[in-house]
Amino acid sequence: MINVDDTKTKTILGVQYLRGIAAISVVLCHFGSGIKNYPMLAQIFNAGQNGVQVFFLISGFIIIFSMNAENYKTNQFFRFLVKRSIRIDPSYFITIILTIVVFKCLSMLPSFKGQSIPFIPEQFLAHIFYIVPFTKYPFYNHVFWTLCIEFQFYLLIGLIYFLNNSSLYKMSFLILFSLTCLIPISNSYYLVFTYAPIFSLGISLVSLLKKGSVVNYLVPLILLAFILIKFGVLLFVILFITSIIILTFTIEIKPLFFLGKISYSLYLTHSLIQIITAGLLKRLFIKPLLNELVALLVEIIVAILTGYIFYLLIEKPSKIVSKKIKYANNDQTALVINIPVDL
Template sequence: MSTKQPDTKLLSIDILRGIAALAVCFFHLTGSTGLSKNTVALGKYGFLGVEVFFVISGFIIPYSMYKAKYQFSLFGRFLAKRLLRIHPPYLATLLMTILLIYLVRRPYMPSWPSMISHVFYLDQLFHYESISPVFWTLVIEIQFYIFIGLCFFIINNKSTALFVGFIQILLLIFYLNNWGNLFGWIGLFVLGMILFRFKYLQLPKFVFWTLIFQCALLIGYKIGIAESIAGILAVLYINYISIRSNDKAWVKPLLFLGTISYSLYLIHWELGRTVVAIVRHIPVLGGFELFRVLIGVLSSILLAFIGYRLIEKPAIQLSKTIPLKTK
């Protein structure tokens, strides 16, 4: 009996996505209230998982559009498909976060306009503080979906000169932009877009590395050296690492993390940190900070798996009902 072979490129990216989500989770949980500076220092670079997410999106979204032979006439379908994929888990997490704020920190309840703006990813536009520190990246992602849906025809164009000119314009906007919107982070997405163009469309190797180097320098200047290094490492990983089988023992747990990475990213802030705070009261063991963090991470993974099965997986199936491929 023959089975369909998994896409080795997607296996590699799923693993990278899982590692990035785990890094962000560890970063936030080691920074939980009541933990020492030494424990905080252990996870201080975990925030770079967000930068890796942005590079992955810059690569994988154009890749999926390319495979589907996306055309501008499919823009509405494309957005609907992406929203159905990410919105139900986000909405469930938003409601859970608001409920926890009401039960635990009632004086700090967000206003109704703030909550409504969050539902539609408009909180940045109206300058409302993010209800959860993990939500801001979803606003950036939604902006990227709109952007890439409108501009994919340039990325997909046969003209190398047009593509390079487009990248230069994006990097100029990135250099001039000081706002917390997509264009304040576009350099990381551009890394992924350049890599996509190099691997699947015409882009000379010299041009590829020149653009990557230019982009890395600008990210280092605008955002930070660590962020630039994280972006370059993500590019190198996607370009050179290929997982050829999902049957190996060491691959399966990493793929599992990749599968639940979105739910893990959403859930860990409120629920994971709550577990860390509760475990503190366990006799003897609760005094060990790393034990508290470990239980918080494992609990976050478990809760993310439950969230994936109950909410995210049905959302994925629902998004698949919207065909993107052209006949």
């Protein structure tokens, strides 16, 4: 495990790498699970959908870690929301607008078999306020559903988790929160409670990273047991390995660091880029001439390049502004660990 003390700054590289791996896994799932000539490979790519759950675990870890590092208090909740909004909303909102515009343009092409996305103010506002699952409207892009889960998580953590700083309270919160995944609730796919053990596992790793006590080892094991019961063996293994990487990995891998840096932008834009790239390849009569795997590689490269440009133009400036907002009355002597993640 990475050793942490009050006098040193440590870099947790595994968090950044896992973001990159999770993002590219989701891309492979959406781009490659439909390839016809390589069914075995398509099945492997389809497992990339588990990258979403890895994102949830990482979110639980980095959000709590950053709030601890800045000595967050519950009475700073609205400042916390402002920080998160500045950090994630500009990229999200611009992707929404681009999606509407692109589909409108594509619908004007005779060869386009899809439908345009009409601008309905209520649907647009439902996206802006992360309440689409609770309305009659569909998502403009289904990848947006995870942002609704994340927003629910922010509300829960910002209002409840820091009400008491005792270890017993926080441990009890994690266990009780995780148990909510067993409650039968309608439309549960879009509720944070369904993924509670995963977020909780990420949170529990913060305490384990700081102090390797018996209790701090026991809580993640209990949460992994919940995950095994709720989600099955495959996700259990993936998240167990994810946890080990967060706690132990220190090797520098620049390509994974890069993918981790652009992971949010890549995740937001990749579905839209796939539609455009695949359409252009077909329209130019290039795709039928390419091997399926070559066409897949071209689409992935274009998606990564677009994600990088989007990161530079939209996401990075938002991150810089968000980091300038500090919580009031912070203890400047608090432990600082450098997590190279765009929080």
